[in-house]
Amino acid sequence: MSNTEPIDWRPFAFTTRPYAAVDDTTGDPIGLDDLDIRVRWLLDLITGAETELLTRLWxxxxxxxxxxxxxxxxxxxxxxxxxxxxxxxxxxxxxxxxxxxxxxxxxxxxxxxxxxxxxxxxxxxxxxxxxxxxxxxxxxxxxxxxxxxxxxxxxxxxxxxxxxxxxxxxxxxxxxxxxxxxxxQTPPQVSPMARLSAADTQLARLTVLDDTMVLTVKLPTTAAPTGRAHWRSVRLTAALPPHLHGRAVTQWHLPTLTLDTRGLLLRCAATEAVPAGDLAAGTTAVGVDWSPATLGAAAVVTDTGDGLVSDLRGYSYDDRGLGIKLARLQTEGQFLHRKAARLRRLAETAPPRVRAELEAKIAVLEDNRLAIGVKRGKINRELEFHFARQVADYAAAAEATVIAVEDLTTLEARRRGRRNNNRAAQSARRRAADALTHTAARVGVVVVSVPARGSSALCPGCNEPLTRPGGYHTAWCEACKVGGNRDHVAAVNLATRALSGRAAAVRTRSGSVEIRTAVHAPVRKCRDKTGPTPRRPRHRRVRRSITASRPPKGVTQSRNCPAPEASVWDTVEPATSHDGVVGSREERGSSPPATPVAGSIRFT
Structure with a gap:
């Protein structure tokens, strides 16, 4: 960013794990297993106190x-x-x-x-x-x-x-x-987390130097501390993710401490400087339609001064099978939930011996269902950020300054059958919209939500109902002689509403930009191409003029199979190794492990 370019401040979140821990007073190293136990003691105290407070105030x-x-x-x-x-x-x-x-x-x-x-x-x-x-x-x-x-x-x-x-x-x-x-309703359940953002330097301090983050936090040394001597400061050292190196971060915020199957996890937040987008001065907009066939489709509309034009040719996002995998995992999770519920009903009237066997089976089913939920969460995260990256690149190539998405509060999948409704509901559109807002802000593009009603049913030229000559996925206007893919036409309508109602855009308390009234403006179909061509995998050329040599008889030739296209999982880089670091997972703590304290504390 140049010195004269207007900037804006955008908060973002990331996760990391500590690879070293030492006592801040004595400098003695602390094993990460012992660190997890001390963090567990802190989370037990916080969770128990918050649960008691919410129950009393309910x-x-x-x-x-x-x-x-x-x-x-x-x-x-x-x-x-x-x-x-x-x-x-x-x-x-x-x-x-x-x-x-x-x-x-x-x-x-x-x-x-x-x-x-x-x-x-x-x-x-x-x-x-x-x-x-x-x-x-x-x-x-x-x-x-x-x-x-x-x-x-x-x-x-x-x-x-x-x-x-x-x-x-x-x-x-x-x-x-x-x-x-x-x-x-009953009081809400409390997740075991320590949100240090409300604390001051007496409890936690954060220092970031180059690619290393050092967190100093007070942790208990016993499950039931009785005095100040049982609270000691621990200095945690963690590496920043590679994608944050060189970013224009203006402020680092205190993280949230939580535990998962791998140990202590730091959920961090920071604020960085990004180019400030100007919604009022935008002349080119990209509309994003949430499609039941794919996660989203995009199209470009340009304001030339004489009116709005578009080539009505859009871009459909290809999730490369991740949506089918999510649907399969959701079906499997629902099956495990129904089976566990049935076993619970049987266990209510079963003899004690059979009840114990059923409870053991229920525990296994619940563990499998939780594992499926974790896997769905990972796939959803990769899917939403891959989608956001593709759409942001598409908008940058079209030199657009506005991305219009459907208002999800007015969008609901109904009357499409139970299977299709579930598939549309589990596509994580809200998280994809948040990821798109986050990714587009880095290139100075503003994401604005517009009304969704009638976007795929009305003509972008005359605003009359469209016909479906080829079925559900096609749209055609007899008066304007325009049409094509239903999702692309809907994306054109959304981009039109963003350009027509940009003067009435409002910014909510959460920081999002909304246009709450749909204003129609006729869109002319231009013969010139207005949108960029999405990048496609190129195939190797084959010379047809050269006669292929015949293999000798009796010899089986091995066929050369091309390597499959890289998936979104290949974008995850391995964690940086820290050789010779005291207190890593490879070097266990020398002190004997403490006994678990879950359930040992009773409120009187």
Missing amino acids: QPGTFDTLAAGRDRDGRALPQHGHVAAARLGWTPIYPDGVYVPSRVTRVVTAHATATLRTLAYRDAAIASLSARFDPATGRIAAPECAAEYVPSGFARGVRRQLLARTRRVDETASAVTPLRITDI
């Missing part, structure tokens, strides 16, 4: 206070969660005799307050829906004003919960309205 008065945004003295609540919790008197309770620093309490109250603030919106929506719910018919009446509108998927979920509550209680109790979130 009452309507808590959400009334958060909805009002005022404390007992009528003062506005602070934005920071731990400050608001301290003013409201929300303090977690630890087991008797356990000493926990005040900075760890700050981490607990900050996340608990953020969770309750998020659920305050659901509480208001559930109260509105329950007031319009009829227990006799099981239906929810239509909203009377715009303030009562909620997404249809959320309304269906609340309706199922209201029906379940109606079956559990009698008619007189079910007729009491309005209900609150505490009446139909």
